[in-house]
Amino acid sequence: MFAFENALDEYMSYLRIEQGASPRTVEAYRRDLEGYLAFLDGQGVEDFEDVQRETVTAYEHDLADQQLAVTTVRRRISAVRGYHRFLVRENLTAANPAETVDIPKTAERLPDVLSIEEVGRMLDAYIDERPSGLRDRALLEVLYGCGLRASEICALDMDNLYLDDGFLRVFGKGAKERIVPIAGAADRALRRYLAEGRPTLARKGGGCDLAAAGAVFLNQRGGRLGRQSVFNLVRKAGRAINRYDLHPHTLRHSFATHMLKGGADLRVLQEILGHADMSTLQVYTHLDRTHLHEEYAHAHPRDKM
Incomplete structure (x- = not known):
């Protein structure tokens, strides 16, 4: 898992320096992605190219089985997509296996407003x-x-x-x-x-x-x-x-x-x-x-x- 974790540190630096993300946002992404990497480790996945669309789908199902809120699942899958997009950008892997994974829809909720x-x-x-x-x-x-x-x-x-x-x-x-x-x-x-x-x-x-x-x-x-x-x-x-x-x-x-x-x-x-x-x-x-x-x-x- 060293390669995954090393790439995670580089991704955090990319978010902070090139994307201008706030420290709070970077920390939230790190927490979400550390959970994803722990899941990959539990699945015996050790290389970037071993992650398939089915792997990410299984992760999404695992999140749902934990009865997490739909908004939480959406946020974590979005984080995974961004992480794999970064791996492709850095030529660490050929494709983004999370790009076509469906993200669960949330019920449309209108923002609260004052008259x-x-x-x-x-x-x-x-x-x-x-x-x-x-x-x-x-x-x-x-x-x-x-x-x-x-x-x-x-x-x-x-x-x-x-x-x-x-x-x-x-x-x-x-x-x-x-x-x-x-x-x-x-x-x-x-x-x-x-x-x-x-x-x-x-x-x-x-x-x-x-x-x-x-x-x-x-x-x-x-x-x-x-x-x-x-x-x-x-x-x-x-x-x-x-x-x-x-x-x-x-x-x-x-x-x-x-x-x-x-x-x-x-x-x-x-x-x-x-x-x-x-x-x-x-x-x-x-x-x-x-x-x-x-x-x-x-x-x-x-x-x-």
Whole structure:
């Protein structure tokens, strides 16, 4: 199994360095693939070329026999596919035996979204004139108003702000850069926090945290605000509208849905959200079609007869 394990280390380096995967993503891939290699070892497979499509299918059946969630099985088979694709790329094997293995389908689950009215009530309920309160209001407004991920808003630096030009420079998954428009309530809340809230928080840091010196959103000690703090803030804000398990990604989904309902072009939305694949947005078009059907049912005269 030495060859497999050595190739696994090289694949992890490839994901981290060439693909720009986060340490958390790399660790998740390693855990999944270590389980796969243990399965191969139990099957007596010792060489790359000994892995056939039937071998991977047997692994998939083994995962199913463990009564793992379909999403877990899908993730692990996807990891196996990527690993074998890398082996082919490095000329360590001739073919990818996992490429044609069927991945179990999951039931389509629409993302949870807030209504426009719920977003308004949640944000209007958040009134706190302290520096941390101005920060929290700005953070919520930007999360929703720009459709950012929690990790993206935490990583936002002062030199990523071009407010006079109406945009932010955001670094998403794989450190991919994109330009995101900002206007209206999000722009106003962010400008007020920068003028009246951030300077006070920055002074608490005493300038000792160089890594946080340029961060837009600071914690009470003047350091860079972390993802867990963002999760806690969103959860707290959700309680104002009786949404007790609100997640930052729900605000992102809500932004996308409301943009589509407002007539935004799908390709423009793809660029704003930073999705590499247009198919990722199909769930939002489904939501939009649901909205159209509801409007049709409400307004069409024959529907009432």
